Structure formats: structure tokens, C-alpha cells
Amino acid sequence: MKTVLRNLLCVLRRFKIATILNVLGLSVAFTAFMIIMMQVDYDNGYNKSIKGGDCIYRLTLINNAKNQGVICRPLSEMFTASSPHIKAGAIESTGSKSFFHVDINGRRLSFQEQFNSVSPDYVRVFPFVKKEGSVSLDNPLVVIIPESMEHKIFGNKSAIGQLLLCSTDSISYTVGGVYKDFPSNSSIQNSIYGNMGKENEGVWNNWNYIYYVRFDSPKNAALVKKNFMKDPQTLAAFVKVFGQEIKSFKDAQIDFMITPFKDLHFQQNVLFDKVPKASRQTTFLFFGIAFIILIIAAINYTNFSMALTPMRIKSINTQKVLGSSDAALRWSLIFEAIAISFLSFLIALFFMNILKTSFVSKLVDPGMSLSLHPGLIGLTALLSVLLGLFAGIYPSFYTTSFPPALALKGSFGLTPKGRKLRSTLIAVQFIASFALVIGSLIVYLQNYYMMHTPLGYDKSAIIVSDMSVKTNHQQKAFKNSLKSNPEIEGVSYANVLLSSGDTYMNWGRTYHDKSISYDCLPVDCDFLKVMGIKVKEGRDFRPEDELSAHGTYIFNENARAFFNLKLDDNMDGDKIVGFVPDIKFASLRTSVSPMCFYVWGKAMWFSDQSPYYDNVYIKVKKNVDLTQAMAFVKKTFAEYDSDYPFNIRFYDSVLQNTYQKELTLNSLILLFSCVAIFISIVGVFGLVVFECEYRRKEIGIRKVLGSTTSDILRMFNLIYLKILLISFVIGAPLAYYFVHKWLQNFAYKTPIYWWIFAVALLLITLITILTVTYQSWRVANENPIKNVKMEYHTFI
Amino acid sequence: MIKIESLRKVFRTEEVETIALNDVSMEVKDGEFVAIMGPSGCGKSTLLNILGLLDNPTSGSYWLLDKEVGHLKEKQRTQVRKGNIGFVFQSFNLIDELNVFENVELPLTYLNVKASERKERVNAILKRMNISHRAKHFPQQLSGGQQQRVAIARAVVSNPHIILADEPTGNLDSKNGAEVMKMLTELNQDGTTIVMVTHSKHDAGFAKRVINLFDGNIVSSVTDFI
16 A cells, blocks of 8 residues: 555656646636535525425416516405415515614714515514514514624614614614524515505505415415415405406416415516526526536546556556555555545635635625535535545556556556547547537627617616605706706606616506506606607607696507507506607517606606606716716715715616626636636646657657657647547537527527637637647657667666 | 768766767768677667767767768758668567557658558568568567567668668567568668667677777777678
8 A cells, every 4th residue: 555655656746747737627626516506505595494484485466478476465465364274474565775874872874775665474474583672563663674784783782772764754763673684595685674554455556565475384375376266255356456357367367376485586487576586597507517517527537547557557566466455456546536536625625715705706696605505515525535436446447457467567558448538538528618618608699799789779878876865855956957067968867777677667557448568667758868769759758748737658669569559549648649669678588578658747646746766867978078977976966965875877887787697697607617628628738748758759769760849749639639629529519509598598699600619619729739739849859869768778 | 871980979967977989980881781789888879879860979970871960950860860761679669559550651651651652662561571461460469570570661661771770689589580680681682771789799790890889989890790
């Protein structure tokens, strides 16, 4: 054993660079594996760690095959009361960030925090764990906050009894309880929860609430839903609200869906769904990449072990001659392989520790703290042992299979069988590299396409910001102050940010006795001018529209065609004054659907105040210094409200945010493609080192016989280029299949250009040639006399 | 054919300077069969390396085919060596990954000879060496004598002017050794110049002239050695 280890150390010393690179490759692979699996673990475990979570469901309504994630309050109360199997039901308003003041030790501090307005039974549906105080929402003026927020706002002081003054509605809330934070991978937000009071009680027309229900057992969920739909009272309620034309739910194409809480993270195609989403496809993709990287590293390591074999045969067989058993030798070789693999795993842990404070940790949702993933560390440790075992088994059997006398006689070159196996393994690595490079390029092109495709409006030189209560109360004056600067071309208010997401406020109306629904984007009269949206037919909004009693519509072409809308028609008193082309107001993941821009009339249907706008758009003139313009805008905001932390930014960042998931995916795939290529090239590098060593004499003979350095380099490169081409022929169609499938997630997609494949081939070919040439150059250039055995080599 | 004058070869390491060849001068005429003999460490292999353009002398001159080649760069030496000099080594030095045909073909490949002509010439030489029935076999599948015949075939396939043989029978039994010496003699009779390094007086007996080296100096040059 000692001799075997000593011999290994000699060989490893002799091939320092190749050894270091191979161990490094393995460590990088383990690191990449752990990072990816953290994300996979996070997504797969979403909502699964909630106690009793298997009994919690969300109810949504399916209307004309569209699954809508929000219902009205009366419907939720009806469902909750429908069965003794329902332990609790609660609704949640689609929450937003609110601005709070807190007085601490005589100082007024301001915070912007998420405030979720819920019904009182919310704390009975979800398992809030009390840290202090009372986790109760019975009093509308008493709120509960998470432990992390208590620490953030109040430090070590208790939050119980503290007052939070909300500047949005000027209400003072008392902190009645502090609850322990929910895990980051759950859709229950760690936010301020407050009782919504009597908001929209009995109002069937306001469908803005997410409804959760806790059953006594998951087995009863489907039955309760079925019975609810069969109940004549349910249908009667719908008929009362929506009219006699609803004869049955089936005829009206209405259904309900109850979705287990743990499945919400992956549930797709639900309108107005606020639950953070992951795609099962993407998770599967990451899982696949993690294992591909591990396999590539394992192949490297196996090749490395096998390449070492001929150099070790002599010493190993000497041991045999001296009396060691085959089994003992094999076990010692396997043990070495396991030890090296485990050492690489330990180095990987070190890398993880360094990377957790780097940009890489921002690419993964859960962050990279190892202490949060003890199971994953254990799994990777086990995989490292198994990898060492499998990488070591074949070489150990091969090395000990030679008759000792034969092995002691002479040196062993590279056998054709071993060569073939190594070539096959390298081919697998190249196939994976091609697939990853092509995948990266497609993801990059799709992102580029999404960020640069004309959207139908002018998003250049636009500054956007959220609005506060103070700026809303002085809308006119605020607008005029901004416009007083000659560098500002136009200012407009709106309730939404165009292209900031896939779901907007949706309205249902009756038009010529037909029920229609469309996305509605409330704006002021200057919006279309500021955004450069030309009216195709009819007219633009006018200032008079804001003074008229009823609202004013401008629809898109899609709505006009779908609902056969006519100019100057009325819907509930609101007038249709124009039509615009189909702009891409949602993300490119979805196709254009019916939508409208809407200017509120004076008689707002729920309030007689001026409309409250959440956002302001500020168009800067061409050729103006944008930095200067931004400085002016910020100064103006501060003049009107110095307390509020406005989020003032250029419009590009909105798009950046919309496609953040895709951009992050791009970064991750690119990163791990580089990792996979790096590991593959390390493998090639290591093998070229060994090949050069074994074939030194052959190279010398060839040079004696007339070969030039170029001939030798060409010979080495051709070996690997042949493997590369075969790998490309297999890898390219595989890659095409997967990217084509991934692109189906987008309504608007980039073409799959032929040159993507050419670039991938060229890139990997170039890297391979550089690697092989660099490594074999020295040996190819050597004086052949050094390597060819003449009778006496005394002086050489 | 070959002319060396005042050839010196000095090997320098950090601690020691060794004079392997000390002002050696000699000539080998076209068609001669010359044996170089001497004890271990006398400089025989060094001399052969220089003659084979595998190494440069420290000083002195070396004319090959009336051209001064003593101080050429590696690239130039390769160009001169190709097609002009054939090598036969003691340990055969065949390439294990190539079969007999491919081993013999190799010098012609580096001379950019067309594939059809290569095939013709290789087959002819294998037939002459009585080894054509093993053309598809690999060196590991051949006996020592057969391997040396393949090596000789490789050395002569490009019709070189000179063959340099370094202990060609050193790894062979007497029967195979005799066969190899017979082949070299036949080649010489056909006009190929042969310079052979050997320890064996028996083998040296096949040469027309024997040059004795001692401590880097030529001590004698005997014609028709008995």
C-alpha cells in the first residue's frame, strides 16, 4: 500500500499541472453541482415546509377556459361556509408596499414595507408561529409583523405596542404580535398583515382577492369542491349576480379549481397570479445541467486515472511478484481514487464559501449559505465517494490484470482498447459542451430579442417613478413643475407600468348584450402622446375627458376585432373614442390580448376624489443630457415629498425587471456552460499531457524519419478534431431539440439561426486546438535524439 | 559522400565538461561499408548522431553529399535527413500503434509521396525483406528478427544514400543477427553506403573498413578487417 501510494505521489509530482487541473476540474464540478442543486432544492421545496401545508388549497375560478387567480369576497365566504370539512378560509388582497413612519426614542423613522390586507381567519389558515404578543387579526387596527422586520425596524427592542403610521391611508396601526419568519421559499410573505375590515363585504363585482382554504384532510378537498358546485344555492348566487343566462355552470363554462398549496409555485397560466413562479422545465433543465457537469468531471477523472495506469503497471506488478494479492492492490487503488475525489469535494466547499459573497450568489434565489443545506452537502459528499469508486474500479481491475512477468518486461503503450474508451468519454464531454454553448447562445438571443424588439411605443429617454400620497394630492402642480424644465418633453400619470408584467387589471363589461373582458390600463390624457403611441382611428385623449362625468376608452386592435367594437359606442356610459395598434403591453411570453387605455371620468365609480395614480412617466427631449434631466426630476420629487423613498429610474430597468428571470437564467446557463467547457478542456489538456509523454519516443522516431514540428502538431490536433466533429453531429440536433422546446414558452421568439451552431463549433474547436497545440508544442519541438533510444545515452 | 574535419563535440553540465569527440576527421566514400568500433563511452553513438544530423558538433565541419551541414538548424537538418539518411536502431524503434505496412510507409509520407506510389514501394520492400505476409500485423506480434527486418525495410524504402545502423544485431540472437548482417551486406552491394556502430568483431567483419574510436579520438582506420 505504501509503495503504491509512493508511486502515485511520484507520478502526481511528475504531472503536476495535469493533476492540479483535474482535481480543480472536479472541485469546480462539485461547486457547480451544489449551486445548481440549491436552486433546484429551493424550487422543489417551495411551500413544502409549511406545517400542515398539505391541507391548504387555493380556490380559483375558471371562466371560458381562463383560470383567474382572484375571486370576490362573498364567493369566498360562501365556499368557506359550505362544508364542515373546511377548518378555515381567508382572503388576501393583492398587497403592495406601503410607507410607514415609526417614532423610536423621539426620532421619526420611515420605512417602506409590504402590507398585506387579509381577512381575520388568515392566521387560522396558515400556521403563523408566535414569537411574542398575540398572532391575531381580529382587530382591524392591530397588525402582526415578522421577526425579521421587528429586528430591522426596532433593533433589539420589542415591537409589541409600537405604532406604525401608514402614510398611504394615514391610519395608525398597533403592532399586536410578532411571528416567526416563514421560509424564503414559500408564498406566504414575511410582511405586515392587517385585518381588511368590511372591505367589499357582499360586493360581487370586485374580484381582487386571493382565496385560501384549509381542509381537515386533503382527501376531502375534491369532494367539497364538487358538492359546492352541485349546491343549488351556489348557482343561484351566480344567477342573481350575473343574469339569467347562467343555466348551469357547465353551460356557462364556469368551473372552480382547487390547487394544493405546495403546487402553486409551479402552477402556470393563472391570471392575476401573484405567487412567485418557477418553471418545472427550467428546474428540470438545471437538474440536467448539474448532472451533466458532474458526469463530465467524472469522465475527466476516469480518463485521468486510466491514463496513469501504464506508468503504474510496473510498480504494481512488482508488488504482485513480491506477494501482494490482487484484491489488496485493487482496494488500495480504489481508495486512492475515492480520497482524491473527496479532497476535491472539500476544495469545493472552500469555493462555495468564497462564492457566497460574490455575484454568483445573486443568481440563485436561496443564496449560497451552506448551513441552510446540510442535506445537499451530505449528498454531494456521498456523490464524491461514489464518483471516486466508479472512476477507480475500471482502472484498478485493468491495472492488476496483467501477468506480472509480462508487465515487468517492458513499458506499456496506449492500448487501442483504452484509447477507444477514452475517446468515447471525451466525445461525451464534447457533446455536453456543444449542447450547453448552443443553449446559452439561444437564451442570450431570446433575451436580446425581448429587450430590443419594438414594442409599439417609444421607451427611449423615459424616466418613471412611483407616486406617493403627497404627490398624488398635487398632481397638477407636480406635473407643471416637471414640465417647467425645457428639457422635459412631456409628463403623464398611469396606474401601471407598461410591459412590467403579464397580468393587469381586468374588467368585465356587457357590450351589445355580450359579456366581454379586457385588460384595462388607467392613464391620464397625456399618456399616448408621452409614450409615442399613435391613434389609428378616432382620436387621442383630451384634457376634457378628465372633466367629463364618464370615462373614456381607447382600445387596441385586438379588442376591436375580438369584440367587434365600434367607435363612439358606449359601455356603461364610458365612451370608445379611438383605437391604437396592438402594442406589446405585457411581456413577450404572452401574445397580445384585448386591452384598453382608460381615462377616469369625474364620477369614478368607487370614489369622487381625483384618480390615484401609482406611476408617473417623464419624457425627456432628444439630445438632452439624461443625467442632468434625472437630477432635476429627483430634485422636483424631493421638493414635493422629501420623506418618501421614490424609485426613480429609467424605463429600461422596467424591462430588465420583467425579464429578470430570463436574464438570470441566461447568466446561470452561461456560467455553467463555461464551467462545463472548462472541465472538458481540462480533460483534453490532461490527456494531451499524458499522450505526449507516452508518445515521446514515437514523436522522436517520427522526427528522425523526417516529420516536422507542424506534422506532429497536426497529428495530435487531428485526433481530437475527429472526436469533436462526431460529437458535434450528435450534440447539435440534441441541442436544437431542447432549445426549440424551451422557446415554446414564449409567444414571441427569436429564430434559431444556423450560425449559432457554427459559432459553437468554431468556439470549441478553437479552444481545443489552442489547448492541444499549447501542450504538445514543447514535445513536438524537442530534439528527437532525446527520446529515441540509441545504444548509449551517456551524455544526453 | 561523408566528410568530417576536426569535429569536436563537448557536453557541458553545471559541474562537468565532457569531450565526447575530440578533433575527429574521417571520410566515407560513396558505396562504402564502414564499421565504427570502440569501448563503451568512446563517442561512437555521438559520432553517429552527428552523421545522422540528429545533433550538431560543437566545432568542426561536416560535409554530406558535398554540402556543409554541420551547423544547420533543426528544421534544415530534418529537410536534409529526409530521403538521404536511413536509420536502423538496436531496439528497432518501430511505432507500436502502426502496423508493419504503416511503419514502413512513414518516411514516404513525410516525403509527400503519393499514396499509390507509397503502396507500390512499400509492398516491394516488404517482399524483398520476406515480411510481406505480416504487413497487417503490429510490432508486438513480431519476433525480434522480424521487427529488425521491418526496421531495415523502413530505413531503405525511401532509397536513402546512406544507412546509419546503431548496433543493429544487439537485441537479436545469432541466427537473426546473421540474417540482418546479410541484408545490410546485400544493400551495400546494391550501392547503399552503410555506416554501422558495433561492439561485435563478427559483425564488423562484414564491413570493408573499421574505424576504431577511443576516448573521442580515432585511433585507427583499418581496411578489409580480418
